[in-house]
Amino acid sequence: MKKTLVTFAAAAVTLGFVSTASADDCGDVTMAGLGWGSASILGEIDKLVLEEGMGCSVTMIPGGTVPSFTSMVEQSQPDVMGELWPNAAGIDLYNAALEDGRMTESAGQSPIGGVAEGWYVHPNILEAHPELTTLEAVLARPDLFPHPDDASKGGFVTCPPGSGCQISNANLFNAFDMEAKGWKMIEPGSYAAEDATISRAHDRGEAWFGYYSAPTAFVGKYDLRVLDWGVEFGGQENWNCITKPDCPNPQPSSWTGSFVRTVFTDEFAATGSAEAQSYFAARVIPGPVMNSLLGYMDDNQAAPDEVAEYFVENYDMWKAWVSEDVAAKLN
Amino acid sequence: MNYFLEFPELSKGVIRAIKKSIDTSFREFSRSYGDSIEVIFYPLKFFMNWVEFALVSAPWPLTMLLFVGVIFYFTRDKILCAGSILYMLFIGVFGLWEDTMYTLSLVIASGLLSVAIGIPIGIWMSRTTRVQNTINPILDVMQTIPIFVYLIPVVMLFGLGKIPGVIAMTIYAVPPIIRLTNLGLRQVGIGMIEAAMSMGMKPWQILWTIELPLSKKSILAGANQTTMMSISMVVIASMIGVQGLGVPVLQAVQNQYIGSGLIAGTAIVGLAIILDRVIQNTK
Numbered sequence: 107m108k109k110t111l112v113t114f115a116a117a118a119v120t121l122g123f124v125s126t127a128s129a130d131d132c133g134d135v136t137m138a139g140l141g142w143g144s145a146s147i148l149g150e151i152d153k154l155v156l157e158e159g160m161g162c163s164v165t166m167i168p169g170g171t172v173p174s175f176t177s178m179v180e181q182s183q184p185d186v187m188g189e190l191w192p193n194a195a196g197i198d199l200y201n202a203a204l205e206d207g208r209m210t211e212s213a214g215q216s217p218i219g220g221v222a223e224g225w226y227v228h229p230n231i232l233e234a235h236p237e238l239t240t241l242e243a244v245l246a247r248p249d250l251f252p253h254p255d256d257a258s259k260g261g262f263v264t265c266p267p268g269s270g271c272q273i274s275n276a277n278l279f280n281a282f283d284m285e286a287k288g289w290k291m292i293e294p295g296s297y298a299a300e301d302a303t304i305s306r307a308h309d310r311g312e313a314w315f316g317y318y319s320a321p322t323a324f325v326g327k328y329d330l331r332v333l334d335w336g337v338e339f340g341g342q343e344n345w346n347c348i349t350k351p352d353c354p355n356p357q358p359s360s361w362t363g364s365f366v367r368t369v370f371t372d373e374f375a376a377t378g379s380a381e382a383q384s385y386f387a388a389r390v391i392p393g394p395v396m397n398s399l400l401g402y403m404d405d406n407q408a409a410p411d412e413v414a415e416y417f418v419e420n421y422d423m424w425k426a427w428v429s430e431d432v433a434a435k436l437n
Numbered sequence: 438m439n440y441f442l443e444f445p446e447l448s449k450g451v452i453r454a455i456k457k458s459i460d461t462s463f464r465e466f467s468r469s470y471g472d473s474i475e476v477i478f479y480p481l482k483f484f485m486n487w488v489e490f491a492l493v494s495a496p497w498p499l500t501m502l503l504f505v506g507v508i509f510y511f512t513r514d515k516i517l518c519a520g521s522i523l524y525m526l527f528i529g530v531f532g533l534w535e536d537t538m539y540t541l542s543l544v545i546a547s548g549l550l551s552v553a554i555g556i557p558i559g560i561w562m563s564r565t566t567r568v569q570n571t572i573n574p575i576l577d578v579m580q581t582i583p584i585f586v587y588l589i590p591v592v593m594l595f596g597l598g599k600i601p602g603v604i605a606m607t608i609y610a611v612p613p614i615i616r617l618t619n620l621g622l623r624q625v626g627i628g629m630i631e632a633a634m635s636m637g638m639k640p641w642q643i644l645w646t647i648e649l650p651l652s653k654k655s656i657l658a659g660a661n662q663t664t665m666m667s668i669s670m671v672v673i674a675s676m677i678g679v680q681g682l683g684v685p686v687l688q689a690v691q692n693q694y695i696g697s698g699l700i701a702g703t704a705i706v707g708l709a710i711i712l713d714r715v716i717q718n719t720k
Binding site: 172266305407 | 472589597675677685688689
């Protein structure tokens with residue numbers, strides 16, 4: 107008797123769940139709450155559109171690239187991650203998740219434009235040394251970028267341990283033979299600490315040279331300049347080697363094209379609101395717009411949800427992402 | 438607006454102005470005094486580089502012998518000595534020797550710094566209740582404030598590396614030794630002190646020959662807690678570019694390498710257990 111009751115209850119719960127999920131109204135959506143600037147803004151814009159425009163009930167589950175990605179793959183929670191950098195989550199893990207049918211890419215390509223990874227310098231060095239716009243020119247002058255632990259060497263700020271770009275940076279460091287040219291890596295330990303080194307360099311008028319990516323608040327705010335690699339992309343085979351920790355013979359190369367995706371769990375792709383999915387497929391924020399949103403956020407110390415409101419009030423592009431009906435509700 | 442139902446908030450503009458003025462004044466402080474504050478910490482940097490150099494570059498059998506010697510001298514505990522030999526073999530075999538030495542030098546530096554700061558403050562606190570009432574809430578703040586709130590400003594002042602690492606660890610780890618030094622001294626019987634006074638002993642003599650020896654247990658417990666807390670900060674410290682056992686842990690967490698995380702985690706725990714035993718069993 108007890109057993110039948112439990113079965114009944116379970117069936118009822120399942121049925122109830124399926125019926126709400128497949129219903130036309132949007133229902134409950136969980137989204138990854140991501141910490142860095144562009145992703146937090148994107149997440150709040152998504153939340154605003156889904157809640158106010160489509161009547162979904164959105165819950166943000168705080169996370170980060172790796173924890174949220176892992177949870178989506180293993181536990182099918184949260185449903186949506188707005189801005190995933192597959193290189194940061196581990197490209198092999200990412201491809202495996204797609205192949206195993208645990209994750210689906212949104213039909214749209216990149217949720218943000220102007221995505222670029224590369225090696226940057228702070229522009230303050232360019233006043234006295236305007237020639238430092240190429241990697242070759244910078245590598246010739248380690249004396250201008252003293253390493254904090256060993257002033258006789260030049261310091262190059264790499265990525266935190268465990269990130270994909272740390273491995274790629276280390277291999278490119280060898281490929282460009284930087285040790286022989288008098289360079290040593292500075293390991294920041296976390297992205298927040300890396301950002302702090304840039305603020306410090308800016309405030310003190312010191313030189314800064316390291317890895318960075320766009321669109322980010324700092325590229326806009328401090329006008330960081332990306333260096334010209336001076337070499338062509340060295341082929342996919344060479345790049346595959348560069349992304350591995352034990353690459354025996356990396357060759358100089360420019361950075362591979364970075365990409366960003368909005369991803370769903372398979373469950374959400376199959377049963378989630380079609381209206382929401384078509385919104386996710388359509389929404390692309392161009393790089394310059396994202397830079398100015400990040401600038402607005404930084405200038406006003408605004409919370410991401412305030413930036414999302416600012417975006418909806420001051421830009422028109424989102425009207426093309428949703429139906430007229432939804433746009434009217436948002437207005 | 439109904440102030441009864443909704444809390445009357447400051448306007449967004451005012452809150453923004455407050456936040457920004459804190460930022461601006463910190464930046465101005467960092468710009469004008471950053472260099473001179475760094476100079477104060479040069480001796481510490483020199484000391485740490487020296488300890489690190491000695492631990493990392495010495496041949497490993499020598500370091501091992503030195504360790505076991507120190508442990509045996511302090512504790513006379515043969516089982517603990519055997520255990521620490523096993524531990525050092527473990528970290529050596531798994532390729533964590535150098536990382537462990539970096540971490541150990543960091544823990545030694547922040548431990549010594551905490552004792553050097555903590556015991557005098559604890560003594561001062563035990564003298565008057567007013568000082569105690571002022572310092573206690575400060576200690577509460579140091580123990581509970583989320584670490585990243587001060588970690589990033591510390592990086593902006595000192596850059597990346599050992600010095601900010603040690604400062605962050607010390608902020609977090611110094612409160613127990615202050616509290617327990619204060620407590621220990623306050624628990625010394627009034628009769629003992631009165632007897633000493635009636636014999637004409639000076640206050641510093643009372644402190645040195647009666648109060649401190651009698652509160653030794655409490656102070657050691659404080660030193661023990663301080664060491665444990667600074668070890669627990671190792672992983673956080675590696676987030677601001679400190680070398681050591683925290684780096685493989687961060688790497689493991691980031692890449693879902695459960696095995697390598699477990700091994701590096703075990704190395705940290707082993708270090709903590711050994712230091713804990715040594716401090717607790719010091720004869």
